[in-house]
Amino acid sequence: MLDHPEDFGPETFSGNRGLDQEEPPIFEIGRPETTGVDMDEPPPVASRLGGLERKRPIGLPGLSEPEAMRHYVRLSRKNYSIDAGLYPLGSCTMKHNPRLNEKIARVEGFADVHPLQPQSTAPGALALMEELARWLLELTGMSTIALSPKAGAHGELCGLMAIKAALEARGEAATRKTILIPQSAHGTNPASAALLGFQARVIEAGADGVVSEEAAAAALGPDVAAIMLTNPNTCGLFERNVVGIARRVREAGGYFYCDGANFNAIAGVARPAEMGVDAMHLNLHKTFSTPHGGGGPGSGPVVLSERLAPFAPVPFLARDGETLRLVEQRQGTQSLGRLTAFHGQFGTFVRALAYILSHGSDGLAQASRDAVLSANYLRVALRDVMTQPFGDRACMHEVLFDDAFLEGTGVTTLDFAKAMIDEGYHPMTIYFPLVVHGAMLIEPTESESKRSLDLFVATMRALVASAKRGETRRFTGAPRYAPRRRLDEAAAARKPVLRWSAA
Amino acid sequence: MRYLPLTQEDRAQMRAAIGVSDVDALYADVPADLRLDGPLDLPRGKSEIEVERLLGAMAQRNLSASRAPFFVGAGAYKHHIPASVDHLIQRSEFLTSYTPYQPEISQGTLQYLFEFQTQVAMLTGMEIANASMYDGSTACAEAALMAHRITKRRKAVLSGGLHPHYAEVLRTISHFASDEVVSLAPDVLAHEDLAATIDESVSCLVVQTPDVFGNLRDLTPLAEACHRHGALLIAVFTEAVSLGLVTPPGEMGADIVVGEGQSLGNPLSFGGPYLGLFATRLSYLRQTPGRLCGETVDADGRRGYVATLSAREQHIRRDKATSNICTNSNLCALAFSIHLSLLGEAGLRRLARVNHANAVDLAERLARIPGVETLNESFFNEFTLRLPCDAARLVENMAEAGVLAGVPVSRLLPDAGLDDLLLVASTEVNTPQDREAFVAALRGAL
Numbered sequence: 010m011l012d013h014p015e016d017f018g019p020e021t022f023s024g025n026r027g028l029d030q031e032e033p034p035i036f037e038i039g040r041p042e043t044t045g046v047d048m049d050e051p052p053p054v055a056s057r058l059g060g061l062e063r064k065r066p067i068g069l070p071g072l073s074e075p076e077a078m079r080h081y082v083r084l085s086r087k088n089y090s091i092d093a094g095l096y097p098l099g100s101c102t103m104k105h106n107p108r109l110n111e112k113i114a115r116v117e118g119f120a121d122v123h124p125l126q127p128q129s130t131a132p133g134a135l136a137l138m139e140e141l142a143r144w145l146l147e148l149t150g151m152s153t154i155a156l157s158p159k160a161g162a163h164g165e166l167c168g169l170m171a172i173k174a175a176l177e178a179r180g181e182a183a184t185r186k187t188i189l190i191p192q193s194a195h196g197t198n199p200a201s202a203a204l205l206g207f208q209a210r211v212i213e214a215g216a217d218g219v220v221s222e223e224a225a226a227a228a229l230g231p232d233v234a235a236i237m238l239t240n241p242n243t244c245g246l247f248e249r250n251v252v253g254i255a256r257r258v259r260e261a262g263g264y265f266y267c268d269g270a271n272f273n274a275i276a277g278v279a280r281p282a283e284m285g286v287d288a289m290h291l292n293l294h295k296t297f298s299t300p301h302g303g304g305g306p307g308s309g310p311v312v313l314s315e316r317l318a319p320f321a322p323v324p325f326l327a328r329d330g331e332t333l334r335l336v337e338q339r340q341g342t343q344s345l346g347r348l349t350a351f352h353g354q355f356g357t358f359v360r361a362l363a364y365i366l367s368h369g370s371d372g373l374a375q376a377s378r379d380a381v382l383s384a385n386y387l388r389v390a391l392r393d394v395m396t397q398p399f400g401d402r403a404c405m406h407e408v409l410f411d412d413a414f415l416e417g418t419g420v421t422t423l424d425f426a427k428a429m430i431d432e433g434y435h436p437m438t439i440y441f442p443l444v445v446h447g448a449m450l451i452e453p454t455e456s457e458s459k460r461s462l463d464l465f466v467a468t469m470r471a472l473v474a475s476a477k478r479g480e481t482r483r484f485t486g487a488p489r490y491a492p493r494r495r496l497d498e499a500a501a502a503r504k505p506v507l508r509w510s511a512a
Numbered sequence: 513m514r515y516l517p518l519t520q521e522d523r524a525q526m527r528a529a530i531g532v533s534d535v536d537a538l539y540a541d542v543p544a545d546l547r548l549d550g551p552l553d554l555p556r557g558k559s560e561i562e563v564e565r566l567l568g569a570m571a572q573r574n575l576s577a578s579r580a581p582f583f584v585g586a587g588a589y590k591h592h593i594p595a596s597v598d599h600l601i602q603r604s605e606f607l608t609s610y611t612p613y614q615p616e617i618s619q620g621t622l623q624y625l626f627e628f629q630t631q632v633a634m635l636t637g638m639e640i641a642n643a644s645m646y647d648g649s650t651a652c653a654e655a656a657l658m659a660h661r662i663t664k665r666r667k668a669v670l671s672g673g674l675h676p677h678y679a680e681v682l683r684t685i686s687h688f689a690s691d692e693v694v695s696l697a698p699d700v701l702a703h704e705d706l707a708a709t710i711d712e713s714v715s716c717l718v719v720q721t722p723d724v725f726g727n728l729r730d731l732t733p734l735a736e737a738c739h740r741h742g743a744l745l746i747a748v749f750t751e752a753v754s755l756g757l758v759t760p761p762g763e764m765g766a767d768i769v770v771g772e773g774q775s776l777g778n779p780l781s782f783g784g785p786y787l788g789l790f791a792t793r794l795s796y797l798r799q800t801p802g803r804l805c806g807e808t809v810d811a812d813g814r815r816g817y818v819a820t821l822s823a824r825e826q827h828i829r830r831d832k833a834t835s836n837i838c839t840n841s842n843l844c845a846l847a848f849s850i851h852l853s854l855l856g857e858a859g860l861r862r863l864a865r866v867n868h869a870n871a872v873d874l875a876e877r878l879a880r881i882p883g884v885e886t887l888n889e890s891f892f893n894e895f896t897l898r899l900p901c902d903a904a905r906l907v908e909n910m911a912e913a914g915v916l917a918g919v920p921v922s923r924l925l926p927d928a929g930l931d932d933l934l935l936v937a938s939t940e941v942n943t944p945q946d947r948e949a950f951v952a953a954l955r956g957a958l
Contacts, residue, residue: 032623034623034626034627034630035627035853036627036630039853039856040856041856041857041858042856042857042858043856043858044854044855044856044858044859044862045594045596045853045854045855045856045859046594046854046855046859046863048859048862048863048866048940049866050862050865051865051866051868051869051870052869053869054868054869054872054873055872056868056872057868057871057872057875057888057890057891058728058757058758058868058890058892059727059728059730059889059890060730060890061728061730061758061759061890062757062758062759063755063756063757063758063759063760064759065763066857067634067635067755067756067857067860067861068634068857069631069634069635069852069855069856069857069860070853070856070857071853071854071855071856071857071858071859072853072854072856074594074596074854077596077600077850077853077854078596078600080853081600081603081606081624081850082600082603084619084620084623084624085600085603085604085605085606085620086605086620087605087617087618087619087620087623088605088606088609088617088618088619088620088621089605089609089614089617089618090604090605090606090607090608090609091604091608091609092604092605092607092608093604093605096609096610098610098613101610103608103610105515106607106608107515109560109563109564111602111607112564113563113564113567113568113571114781115598115779116567116568116571117571117576117578117579118568118570118571118572118573118574118576119571119574119781119782120779120780120781121576121577121578121590121779121780122574122575122576122577122780122781122782123577123582123584123588123590123780123782123916124588124780124782124783124784125584125586125587125588125919125923125924126575126577126584126911126916127907127908127911127916129908129911130574130575130911130916131573131574131575131782132573132574133569133570133571133572133573133574134570134574134782136570136573137567137570140570144554147552147553147554148552159646159647159650159784159785159839160646160837160838160839161838161839162826162836162837162838162839163646163650163837165836166685166836169688170684170685170688173688174688195826195827195838196825196826196827196828196829196830196833196838197826197827197836197838199826199830199831200826200829200830200831200833200835200836201836202831203831203832203833203836204657204685204689204835204836205685205688205689206688206689206690208831209830209831219541246541247539247541247542249541249542249543252543252546275542277548277551277552278539278542278547278548279539279542279546279547279548280546280548283545283546284546294839300607300608300843301608301609301610301611302601302606302607302609302842302843302844302846303606303609303610303611303612303618303620303621303842303843303846304610304611304612304621304643304803304839304840304842305644305646305785305839305840305841305842305843305844306646306784306785306787306839306840306841306842306843306844307839308785322684337923338926339680340926340927345684345688346680346681346683346684346687347677347680347681347684348650348681348684349646349647349649349650349677349681349784350587350647350648350649350675350677350678350681350772350783351587351588351647351677351782351783351784352782352783352784353783353784354784354785355781355782355783355784355785356779356781356782356784356785357784357785359567362567363563363567366555366557366558366562366563366566366567367513367514367515367557367558367560367563368513368515368557369554369555369556369557369558370551370552370553370554370555370556371551371556371557372513372515372516372556372557374548374551375513375516376513376515376516378535379516379518379523381535381538381539382518382523382526382527382530382535382538383518383526385526385530385538386526386529386530388530389529389530389531390529403532403537403538403540403541404538405538405541426614427616430614430616430617435610435614435617436614438613441827455515455516455518456515456516456517457517458517458518458522459517459518459519459522459525459526461517488616488617491616491617492616492617492619493615493616493619493810493814493816494616494810494811494812494814495616495810495811496615496616496808496809496810496811496816496817496818497808497809497810497811498615498808498818498820500808500809501806501807501808501818501820502806502820502821502823505797505804505806505820505821506806506807506808507626507629507640507641507797507804507805507806507807507820508626508629508630508633508639508640508641509626509627509630509807
């Protein structure tokens with residue numbers, strides 16, 4: 010065994026630790042006069058800037074190409090990624106991102122096409138959107154689709170706007186101001202509702218983790234615009250009373266918004282239309298494998314029922330015989346308006362369609378079944394050492410544990426998650442959903458081999474045993490083997506430093 | 513299926529471990545009549561080569577910007593992207609990571625966002641910037657909502673030079689949020705009297721520069737007018753490269769600066785994904801929407817970065833959040849930041865000079881064509897032409913002749929009676945031959 014570094018001075022002189030290399034911000038490396046882009050100076054012209062020339066320096070540093078490569082490659086190595094390991098973030102669907110999708114999205118005929126060049130010069134782009142729409146409508150059974158929303162939360166906004174537009178058309182927008190939302194919902198649900206002037210009212214799920222028809226019925230009234238239900242929900246359970254709830258909501262004059270974040274459990278297995286859904290967003294960056302990119306770009310197309318279809322936002326596709334065109338103006342329609350400039354996240358449409366065509370209808374259903382099988386495999390392999398809040402029952406594509414099994418160990422859910430980092434795993438989603446104490450929501454997706462699942466189980470079991478043996482410092486001091494140890498988030502919030510400045 | 517690692521034997525073993533004979537038993541909570549009894553009426557899975565053929569054939573039907581002299585702008589611009597940018601953003605660790613919820617193993621993402629925020633703040637002349645929004649248009653709408661929260665007023669005034677899509681996005685959300693919007697008439701020549709529209713009821717004035725017709729606008733008197741009445745000035749741009757050459761909105765008194773960042777690092781991609789830039793004053797920090805990254809230290813005292821001030825955000829505040837945004841445009845922000853790091857100050861300024869020079873050259877050539885008039889007193893790399901004919905028809909005819917000539921104003925404003933106007937952009941990708949081809953095709957089409 011080697012001497013402890015403290016016995017002979019600093020850990021290392023450079024601050025690096027082997028492959029883990031320190032990298033300062035670009036502002037400490039680059040210089041304003043350096044550039045990694047060669048370009049000839051243009052011939053002098055008579056300025057047409059109307060006297061608004063920039064007069065002061067900007068202060069931006071420049072890097073030569075080798076410096077830039079080294080900077081960003083070093084930064085990249087400080088990130089965990091799906092390509093490097095299991096990334097079991099519940100409700101995030103961190104599945105494999107096929108590189109075929111990336112290749113096709115970069116084909117010149119897709120990547121290098123302008124959204125406002127004549128539509129007659131981009132028929133292939135419109136055909137791709139129509140083909141993606143056809144698949145998503147068939148998979149959901151719904152009537153129409155709005156492709157343009159840019160992420161799940163943007164899709165929620167779109168769906169709720171369609172509902173409000175429908176209420177306006179009925180003359181009930183002023184009276185129906187309440188949206189029913191279970192406590193387990195994503196934070197975006199109440200935030201989207203509030204943004205549009207709705208009041209979010211919480212409905213309680215039962216002891217079995219799902220909303221009962223009676224609870225929904227009791228909350229309904231002439232003030233209710235809609236219910237927002239995530240199905241499968243964020244406890245990893247299918248809302249099995251969904252059909253009855255939807256019927257009650259409809260009878261009471263409301264609409265049913267379904268948060269489709271967890272569609273990966275049921276794609277190709279069951280269809281939202283049959284559940285009575287009026288609007289639902291699909292996260293192409295979850296279910297349909299477009300890369301999360303460290304937090305975006307996402308893509309959140311919204312499928313709509315027949316009674317909301319007339320209110321879909323512009324642009325939408327229209328077909329006149331052989332000719333496909335994008336309707337870009339709302340005039341002369343009942344459209345709710347426009348969610349974004351141009352036509353939505355086209356680059357993610359290409360990737361999602363490549364994924365869908367690769368799987369086909371058979372492969373998509375198999376992927377859903379594998380995702381559910383894998384989550385249940387983890388549930389069963391861990392249930393004797395971890396604790397399930399809603400009893401021992403089958404889950405959908407994610408399995409939820411609470412922190413009861415850690416009681417008396419001095420280890421919190423956060424500590425446990427940080428110890429997983431030292432073991433080479435990205436932690437699961439923690440402290441969400443809010444309805445469960447110290448929640449740990451594990452979503453393995455269909456992308457893991459059985460060997461990978463078995464290794465994960467062995468590690469989790471070993472960690473639980475360690476916590477129960479009282480090896481608390483393993484957890485409270487974790488992580489030790491990450492590029493950084495625990496960061497002082499309180500200090501960051503108390504005295505925010507949001508941009509670099511010279512010391 | 514090549515993306516599914518489980519073998520039939522694995523599945524059988526896993527079912528046995530769970531104690532079910534069929535996966536369908538795990539779907540017991542899904543009522544039987546909801547379950548599909550077979551595959552949907554859609555094609556079965558395809559190999560890589562088949563998918564490439566099928567989608568490749570669709571791509572072939574589009575006329576790409578590289579295959580034609582290209583002058584289309586109006587909010588999205590074709591610029592040259594250094595090869596290293598696309599290589600770097602495809603690093604697995606950037607491409608396939610999630611939102612940096614676990615900062616100890618997300619320092620790569622957090623540090624580049626911190627650098628991005630600094631670059632955007634510098635470029636716009638503002639104190640702080642967030643870690644990006646979906647795109648310029650949604651950033652613009654979020655800015656108006658933020659102004660309403662700050663001023664406790666609910667009326668936005670939109671300049672007639674604001675991109676019509678941006679205006680429509682803002683009108684849409686305002687309608688459903690019961691906020692008031694006053695949209696001024698399309699203002700081709702930048703002659704509108706915006707200061708006269710501001711009074712004590714106005715929350716914010718939204719002004720774009722360069723505006724959608726290409727005009728550069730001096731914001732200083734508008735900022736003064738806004739501040740006199742307790743309103744905020746929201747400055748919008750859709751061409752980030754312009755900031756290399758023109759006075760940034762922050763130096764003209766803007767309170768919130770929003771814009772489209774696609775021009776740096778991001779391909780046209782038929783309209784998305786792009787990235788919204790959002791910068792403001794430090795005093796408005798707690799009303800700022802979206803993710804923010806901040807510097808801190810770890811348990812060993814080493815410098816590190818975290819997502820911070822999340823008490824503003826939906827996952828904490830739920831219905832009291834400043835915005836419902838969750839996902840932003842991280843990877844697009846990374847591409848923007850790498851491209852800008854490669855350019856540096858010297859490179860960005862030169863790039864902007866080349867853009868301006870090319871546009872000036874094109875404007876001069878076009879002005880020599882009888883019946884064609886350039887309307888702008890000032891512009892950066894895009895300007896408005898008045899034609900002696902319908903611009904949309906002309907653009908179609910020129911496309912058939914192999915030139916993508918620009919955006920007819922009627923495409924954005926069909927009912928404004930501006931059918932003879934054409935927006936023309938020229939960036940560094942245009943050669944003198946391209947510009948001559950434009951002139952020749954235009955003469956031929958008239």
